[in-house]
Amino acid sequence: MSMQAWKILASAAAVAFTAAAGPALAADPIKIGSFLSATGPASFLGDPEKKVLEKYVAEYNKAGGVAGRKIELVLYDDAGAADKASSFVKRLIENDKVDLIIGGSTTGTTMAAVPLVEAAGMPFVSLAGAVVIVEPVKKWVFKTPHTDRMAAEKIFADMKKKGITKYAMISENAGFGKSGHDETLKVQANYGMTLVADETYAPKDPDVTAQLTKIKNTAGVQAVINWGFGQSPAVVTKNYKQLGVAAPLYQSHGVASKDYIKLAGDASEGVRLPAAGLVVADQLPATDMQKAVCAKFQKEYQADFKAEASTFAGHAFDGLQMALAAISRAGSTDKAKVRDEIEKTSGYIGTGGTVHMSATDHMGLNLSAFHMVEIKKGDFALSD
Amino acid sequence: MSGLSRWAGLGALAIFLAALPQALPNNYYVDVAVLACFNAIICVGLNLLIGYAGQISLGHAGFFGLGAYASAVLVNSYGWPPLLALLAGAAIVGLMAFAIARPVLKLKGHYLAMATLGIGIIISIVINTEAGITGGPDGIAAGPFSIGSFKLAGERDWYWLMAGLLLATVWLATNLVDSPVGRALRALHGSEVGAEVVGVDTARYKVMVFVVSAVIASVAGSLFAHYTPQLTPTKADFFKSIELVTMVVFGGMASTFGAIVGAAFLTMLPQVLTVFEDYEPVILGGIMMGTMIFMPKGLVPTIAALFNRRRP
Numbered sequence: 001m002s003m004q005a006w007k008i009l010a011s012a013a014a015v016a017f018t019a020a021a022g023p024a025l026a027a028d029p030i031k032i033g034s035f036l037s038a039t040g041p042a043s044f045l046g047d048p049e050k051k052v053l054e055k056y057v058a059e060y061n062k063a064g065g066v067a068g069r070k071i072e073l074v075l076y077d078d079a080g081a082a083d084k085a086s087s088f089v090k091r092l093i094e095n096d097k098v099d100l101i102i103g104g105s106t107t108g109t110t111m112a113a114v115p116l117v118e119a120a121g122m123p124f125v126s127l128a129g130a131v132v133i134v135e136p137v138k139k140w141v142f143k144t145p146h147t148d149r150m151a152a153e154k155i156f157a158d159m160k161k162k163g164i165t166k167y168a169m170i171s172e173n174a175g176f177g178k179s180g181h182d183e184t185l186k187v188q189a190n191y192g193m194t195l196v197a198d199e200t201y202a203p204k205d206p207d208v209t210a211q212l213t214k215i216k217n218t219a220g221v222q223a224v225i226n227w228g229f230g231q232s233p234a235v236v237t238k239n240y241k242q243l244g245v246a247a248p249l250y251q252s253h254g255v256a257s258k259d260y261i262k263l264a265g266d267a268s269e270g271v272r273l274p275a276a277g278l279v280v281a282d283q284l285p286a287t288d289m290q291k292a293v294c295a296k297f298q299k300e301y302q303a304d305f306k307a308e309a310s311t312f313a314g315h316a317f318d319g320l321q322m323a324l325a326a327i328s329r330a331g332s333t334d335k336a337k338v339r340d341e342i343e344k345t346s347g348y349i350g351t352g353g354t355v356h357m358s359a360t361d362h363m364g365l366n367l368s369a370f371h372m373v374e375i376k377k378g379d380f381a382l383s384d
Numbered sequence: 385m386s387g388l389s390r391w392a393g394l395g396a397l398a399i400f401l402a403a404l405p406q407a408l409p410n411n412y413y414v415d416v417a418v419l420a421c422f423n424a425i426i427c428v429g430l431n432l433l434i435g436y437a438g439q440i441s442l443g444h445a446g447f448f449g450l451g452a453y454a455s456a457v458l459v460n461s462y463g464w465p466p467l468l469a470l471l472a473g474a475a476i477v478g479l480m481a482f483a484i485a486r487p488v489l490k491l492k493g494h495y496l497a498m499a500t501l502g503i504g505i506i507i508s509i510v511i512n513t514e515a516g517i518t519g520g521p522d523g524i525a526a527g528p529f530s531i532g533s534f535k536l537a538g539e540r541d542w543y544w545l546m547a548g549l550l551l552a553t554v555w556l557a558t559n560l561v562d563s564p565v566g567r568a569l570r571a572l573h574g575s576e577v578g579a580e581v582v583g584v585d586t587a588r589y590k591v592m593v594f595v596v597s598a599v600i601a602s603v604a605g606s607l608f609a610h611y612t613p614q615l616t617p618t619k620a621d622f623f624k625s626i627e628l629v630t631m632v633v634f635g636g637m638a639s640t641f642g643a644i645v646g647a648a649f650l651t652m653l654p655q656v657l658t659v660f661e662d663y664e665p666v667i668l669g670g671i672m673m674g675t676m677i678f679m680p681k682g683l684v685p686t687i688a689a690l691f692n693r694r695r696p
Contacts, residue, residue, distance in 0.1 A: 076658055082523050082616040087415060087655070090539075094412035108522045112614035130522075173513060174520025202513050203521065 029072040030065070030333055032057065032323070033098030035088040035113070036127075037105040040079035044230060044259065045105040048313035049127055050075060051305055053102065056320055066324050067331060074098055078109050085109035086116060093120045099333035102319045104128050105312075107175060114141055123326075123339045125319040127312070129254070130179040134362040142342055142362045144318040144352055145311075146276065146369055148180035148227070149187060151253045154274035154370040155225060156191035158384070159250075164222040168197035168215045168247075170208065170236060171227035176254055177203070180227035196220050203232050209239050216245050223247050229254045234263035241267035248272060253370070257310035261378055268378075274370040275380065278314045278351040283382040284371075289349050297351055314351030322348055322355065390558045393641055397554060401547040405540060414539040416655055418611065421546035422604050423647035425553045427631045428640055429600030432557055434629065435638035436566065437593045438573035439489060440497045442625050443504025444601050447477050449620020450507055451602030452609040453518055456526035459610075461517070466529050470606035474599050481598035485591040504625045511617045523616035526609040542611055549607075550644070553600060557640050560596070569593060573638075634675060636682025645684050 034053055037046035057073045065071055074096045078085040085104065092098045093116065100123045104110030107130040114133070117124040117140050126133050126143040133143050159167065171181040181200070188195060197218040199211035215221060224247055226236045233255045240249055249271050251260075256275035261268050277284055281294035297317055301309035325348065326341035327333060345364060348355040353369020372384040408414050426448060433439050454473030458464040464472070488499045511518050518524060529536040536542060560566055571579040572586050579586050609615045618624065627650070635646020653671065657664045679686040 077661075081618040082614040083612050083619060086613050087412075087419065090415045091412045091655075094410040094415075106522075108614060108616050111522070111525070112612070112616075115613045174515045175522050178515055178520060178522070 029070040030067075030324075030327060031072045031074060031096065031098040031100075032320075033092035033096055033101045034073065034075040034103040035078050035085050035092065035101070035109065036075065036103050037080040037109060038077040040081070041230070042080040042106045044257070044310075045127070045312045046077070046080070048305075048310055049103075049105060049316035050077075052301070052309075052313045052316040053320060055300075055304055056317065060324065067328050071324070075103075078105075080106060080109065082108045082112035086112040089113040089116045093117070093122055098122075099335065100323055100327070100338060101125070102127070102316070102323055107133065107179065110143075114138060117141065121335055121339075123323070123335055123342060125323055125342070127315045127319055129176055131183060132179070137360060137362050140339055142322075142357065144315045144322070144350070144355075144363070146253060146274075146352060146365055147183070147363065148176065148252065149183040150365065150367060150370060151274045152180065152184040152187050152225075153191070154367055154372065155250050155252075155272075156187065156193055157367070158272065158274075158372050159193065159223055160191050162223075162248075165192060166194050166196045166220045167223045167225060168199070168218060168221045169195060169225045169227070170199045170201070170211055170215060171225075172203045172229065172232055173200040174203060176229045176252075177227040177232070180252055180254075184225065184227070201232065201236075203228070203230065205232065206235065207239060208232075208236055209243065212236070212239050212243050212245065216243055221247050223250060225250045225252075227252050227254070231263060234260055234268075237264040237271060238267045253311065256373075256380070257312070258308050259310075261375060261380075268375045271375045272383070273373060273375075275373045276311045276314060276352045276369060277371055278309065278311050279380045280371060280373055280382045289354065290351070293349050294351050309351075311352070318348075318350035318352050318355070321350060390562060394551070394555060394558065397641070397644070398551055401551065404547075405543060411539045414543050416652060418539060418542050418546050420648040420651040421543070421550050422608055422611075423628070423631060423651050424644045425546070425550050425604045426601045426628055427635070427643040427647040428550075428553050428557050429597040430628055431632045431637065431640060431643040432560065432569070432593050433597040434632050435636075435643070436561060436573060437569045437590060439590060439594065440629070441500040441594070441597070442497050442622075442629060443500040443502070443507070444597070444628050445620050445622070445624030446504035446507035447481065447598040447601040448605040448608070448624070448628075449511055449617070450477050450480070451605030452526075452615055452619060453511055453524070453605075454602075455606035456524045456609040456615050457517055459526050460524055465531070466526075466606075466610060467531050470603060473606045474602045477602035478595055478599045481595045482591065485594040486587065489587070489590040489594060501622070501625070504620075505622055508617060508621045511620050518617070521617060523614045525614050529607065529610035536610070546607070549604075554640055554644070561640065565589065565592070570638075630672070634672065634682060636684040636686070639682065639684045639688075642682050642684030646682065649683070 036049050038050045057071050061070050076088040078088055092101055102125045104113055104126040107128045110126040110128040110133055118138055124141050129145045129148055131147045131149050171177040197215045201208045201211055226233055233251055251271055251273040253274050256279050277290040278294045281298050284291040298309050322345050326338050330337040330341045343357050345355055345357045353365045355364040357364035371382055373380045374383040430444050433441055451473040454476055455469045458469035459466050491499050568584045568589050571584055576586050631646040631650045632643050636642025657667055660667055
């Protein structure tokens with residue numbers, strides 16, 4: 001294609017975009033960029049995140065915007081591919097000249113963006129889970145979801161209460177599962193736990209009976225932890241039930257959505273997991289500060305999308321709220337000021353917990369953000 | 385293609401590539417141009433196999449991925465210098481392609497497609513599941529490309545490297561096509577039996593062109609591993625293989641410049657179509673179908689034929 005044609009296409013694209021954004025936008029809006037895995041294998045993360053960002057940006061604009069300025073959302077779908085994510089991040093930084101980026105549904109896409117936002121000095125709120133995103137602390141990178149390490153600690157605390165000291169682990173060999181596995185090993189000593197069987201599987205494996213049989217035949221297993229995302233935990237849960245393993249099964253916060261219960265069916269009865277307040281909003285005691293926030297968000301989400309809001313939807317909500325609050329406090333979209341204000345976020349009560357960020361903690365959540373829940377009669381029931 | 389028009393084409397491409405950065409307003413556009421160069425290099429190599437020798441490969445992303453991961457793993461985990469890792473990757477892929485070429489290229493048509501598809505998928509599965517080495521679906525970072533103390537940084541530096549490499553690849557490909565080897569390949573494309581009757585060692589040429597195209601993909605892969613901040617297995621999967629074949633067919637088979645146009649066009653299209661959001665795949669599919677229905681020979685050969693017909 002000739003240069004001319006490329007230029008025409010590019011300007012056509014620009015025109016089409018402006019038209020889509022609507023004529024109501026006043027001059028100089030706050031530009032929020034986003035790249036999410038709205039389609040592809042990680043769409044169970046990206047799709048609710050996209051819905052939430054679009055919904056609440058529209059609502060902020062209806063209410064007059066932030067600091068007197070409207071908000072413009074520039075959102076791209078990376079389909080879960082890290083190389084696409086890196087292209088889109090370059091596009092957001094260089095071409096769309098956004099003021100801040102909220103996005104990165106998976107750890108892979110987030111890590112593809114990290115060197116780019118660091119080099120450009122672009123405030124970035126990630127929606128992915130792994131600890132590596134904020135440890136070591138990166139100047140411009142923040143994240144809203146709980147880490148896998150916190151989930152492991154919460155599970156161990158629960159096990160300790162039940163007098164369990166020997167456990168087995170079955171985890172996805174990649175991504176969230178692998179990271180969770182490694183973090184579990186790092187914190188087990190703090191709770192006096194011993195790993196007696198360690199099995200892995202690939203995220204798309206349709207059956208893990210072989211691995212579970214090995215665990216079942218290992219002497220002394222008092223509990224089993226499964227680290228996985230999407231469909232695989234449901235497969236593990238079903239196989240677990242079929243084999244009739246007696247030890248209690250712990251899942252991670254990665255399955256804290258109704259879809260997991262639907263996929264695993266009856267086999268999920270009695271499974272315990274750490275989860276954010278959002279999934280048990282109506283069961284929280286009235287004294288819990290999160291109750292009102294979670295219930296309101298859950299109600300608004302359900303009214304619009306006719307489905308229960310997953311914790312992932314909540315992560316996007318928290319990210320947007322904190323970012324806009326920071327812009328509002330900074331009084332401008334100056335990137336360094338906005339970054340400083342995000343870092344000063346303190347006492348923000350979101351769907352994921354109460355956030356206290358600092359120069360050494362770019363997530364700002366502690367163990368109190370998690371609740372232990374048990375699946376009873378096809379629903380999550382608060383159990384701590 | 386005569387010798388003269390070959391140099392004219394190469395010259396035109398060189399001038400175009402040299403002038404292009406002036407017209408690109410920011411690094412995002414340069415990034416897209418760099419990605420187009422990557423795809424174009426692989427497609428020029430793949431086109432030798434598909435367009436000239438008439439052998440299909442649905443597993444080329446596997447070779448690209450293998451080169452990329454060889455570089456990423458050797459540099460990241462073993463501390464090799466990037467250039468050495470690139471050469472090692474190319475050697476591994478070359479040997480592997482050589483080993484599998486003979487049995488695989490005995491197959492024809494659908495069977496050849498299935499065999500190459502299988503190879504590509506196996507490579508992709510290994511990369512995905514050997515998470516201890518490759519990082520699994522989360523990927524791995526190879527770091528910047530450096531030779532000695534010289535570090536390649538920034539999209540524009542990369543652009544010049546890749547544009548230069550694209551020119552070199554085109555020079556190599558057109559040279560090959562115009563040589564006795566190229567004539568043998570085309571004879572083989574026309575009729576394998578016929579080619580054998582006139583004394584062409586078809587098996588040898590098929591293996592050779594298969595290895596050449598695999599090594600080109602591997603070198604591009606090695607460099608890509610350094611270009612992308614995070615290398616993930618999606619770059620080695622089946623869909624990437626299909627994308628590469630589509631680029632070659634779209635641009636026009638048996639046309640080196642067609643492969644470049646196809647690669648550039650299909651790299652840019654998804655970026656341009658993002659404005660249509662959810663309708664993007666539909667529109668992309670529509671454009672592809674339209675081109676295949678109305679220009680079955682591909683973009684460049686059809687337009688070239690039209691141009692020649694108009695001329696008295």
